[in-house]
Amino acid sequence: MKNALSRRAALQIGAGLGVTFLAAPALAALPQNRRKLVVIICRGAMDGLSVVPPLSDPNYVALRGQIAIPADQALKLDGDFGLHPKLAAIYALTQAGHARIAPAVAIPERIRSHFEAQDLLESGGAHLYGTATGWLNRALAAQGGAITALSVGAQEPLILRGPVAIQSWSPGGKVTQDMERIATVLQDLYAPDPVLSRAFASGMQTEAMAENFGGDQMAKAPAQPQRAAHDFAVTTAKFLTQEGGPSIAVLSLDGYDTHANQGGVNGQLANHLKILDDAVDGLHEGLGSSWSETAIVAVTEFGRTARINGTGGTDHGTASTMILAGGALRRGGIVGDWPTLADAKLFENRDLAPTLDVRQVFKGVLREHMGFEGRALDERVFPDSAQAPAIKGLIA
């Protein structure tokens, strides 16, 4: 039965490619399909000024008041920047040359709605509502189906939606014999419904893959809840390292919308940064020898106001921080310029201003790490993005 499902899935993947299949021969020779890419979307607008406190910026402490991260408690990156003390695993990676920070990145349009901004971040469009599919899905299409992607979690994020069939997985499944028998019946019933037939075939295959490495044993509530993000990430890494497994995985974390009592070294945001740190640490552990072939990008829809607000938190802002990690990175310091927090430099006198377009970082990683050629990136993966050129030198 599994064979039948996989054949059908393969046909569906082929059918979804259309004209982009032309791009395949040139790229197929490249060894990039061993390369791994993980995108972590931190939803809710993660406060970059707490992730990477600009310790030498003369305005930082004054703007931030009680939520400023004190210089003596931040993990020192260089003479100017620190990392939040809860990001200990990521800090260790920076010291090994396996993580880098871009401190002032934003989406191409100035939007302060979470949902619109997440749509733009994930669609990869130059403008809101410019494109309805996700940029990672179009990237898969541009690779001619040579690689596949996995969405981890109950819902499928926009970034992976589009013509190419993707895999998805969340913990708690266990395929019984009853289910296998019923699945063969359903396969026929779903045939006239392309959405359901494609998704169901892929889901059964992924579940079978999870059984191969015991991922199906992972309960929804792990024995140690504080390790949940770590365990989840380890399992994600196992998928990536399976023979025939996906090359790309997308994880979503939420809870970064800290309008009130955001906290500093400890507190609400600190707890969620610990989750992000655990996730990166879990990927590092789970990827094993594939770590050297891996790039991880952690990104959020926008940053938060430079000033603390009236309720010990921060409101919706503009630029925020991107974290790059993985053994495939080239050792280096801060990515992009620092606009400073001087009054005159704040965007609309309230937000950290961007010095990089988020697409420049995505394109840099896709180009150097996954072997994409520039035109596909400028035109198809990120439409109308020639003015936002790929950053060079991120990948070793």
Add this chain to the structure above:
Amino acid sequence: MIASKSLEGAIAATRFGLGARPGELAAAAGDARGWLKAQISRDGAEQPSGPLPGTVERFASFGDYLAQVGILKRDGTIVETTAAEPNAHLTDKQAASLQEQRRVLLQPQLEGVRDEIFARTRLAAATEQPFRERWTLFWANHFTVSSAKLQSAVLAGPFEREAIRPHVFGRFEDMLVASTTHPGMLIYLDQARSAGPDSLAGTFRKMGLNENLAREIMELHTVGADAGYTQADVTEFARALTGYSMGGFREASDMRGRYYFRPQMHEPGTRTVMGREYNQEGEAQARAVLADLAANPKTARHIARKLAIHFVSDDPPPALVARLSEAYLGSRGDLAHVAETLIDAREAWSADAKKFKTPYEFVVSGYRAADASPSDATKEVVQPLTFLGQRPFAAPQPNGWSDLAADWAAPDALVKRLTWATRFSAAYAPKDGAPLDAAMASLGERLTAGARTAIQRAESRFEAFSILLMSPEFQRR
């Protein structure tokens, strides 16, 4: 394609309702539109069966919990919308032991949330007014209060029962005001402590503005993100809303846990929001903004489109959106009239079932098909819905749950539905009668020849019922 009377009954029960219980299709078939319209009630929605404590009681109980674990601030006259972290100075071991103490003390609070989820799901599984409940679920989701914060988690159920259910067939403005002044929303979107910088509280207590609720009212509850307002409009509305607060844990019992306007937090002066000036004093100022937002044609359009997407198609016919929008504007936001217009809309009755059920709709319709109701809150409701990705009162963000197939018809999600369907069928597949009868009672003329054959060929009642639940026509509505 024009639907026959019996197909219309099946559409009414599945697309507008929550899936048929045995006998329901016969009741709906004669006059499907009349059957739906009879469920519109000026008294609002049904209420889940209790005992379910209201906001004031829940809030007091939560205050007791905070006091027990020692994180209630001494000057707790004003609500902390997010608990401060008190144990930064503790060693890891001390912190772990404190966490365990808290876990035990927290248990009754979490049980309260569980009781709300259970009662609401049982109502949906058993109701004889399934359209009324579907309509209600739409509005509860439109005004999402979620468990992102513990403080709002315990109030999400009371919020839905107090601010949403009474108003679902009344004027939209009334529901908007009820939502905006309910402690659940005031806490969830951080309004309760927002103070004008030039108010007394701003001047003497250094309190300040929080624009979260103002922004989400404009973006999510009323005119929508594409309405053309600016950051200045959001900030101005946030200033107008200052003072919309509530009684805190240490305040007098007639204030505690109740909406309360605090003049000393209200930003003085005239405000300009979306080109209109508001020179009212105090509480009346934001109330006037809310009235204008409710009457704005962009709100009509936003709500019309959301309703059309929810009930009819992920890509709704523009004519349907226009008609619902006109119905809203022409009736000054009378939601009963909007509901009638939806029922009368030709586009809503196409034989093609375009919508894919959300996990909650799927599970509820499973119980209804089995003529059953869940009897164990944790094992039969909370755990399966968490596993399927839609634990009630736990939408990850203030825009609530998506109802689009693109979000829910993911590969893994379908496997999880199959897992649930087989477990559920093992316990609840009808024990007597031909399996095809149960399928016909659930889907009527919507059952396709393919599913009919598969159900007839199934080797057991368990397998037949699993196939019914997983059939495309059951998954879609």
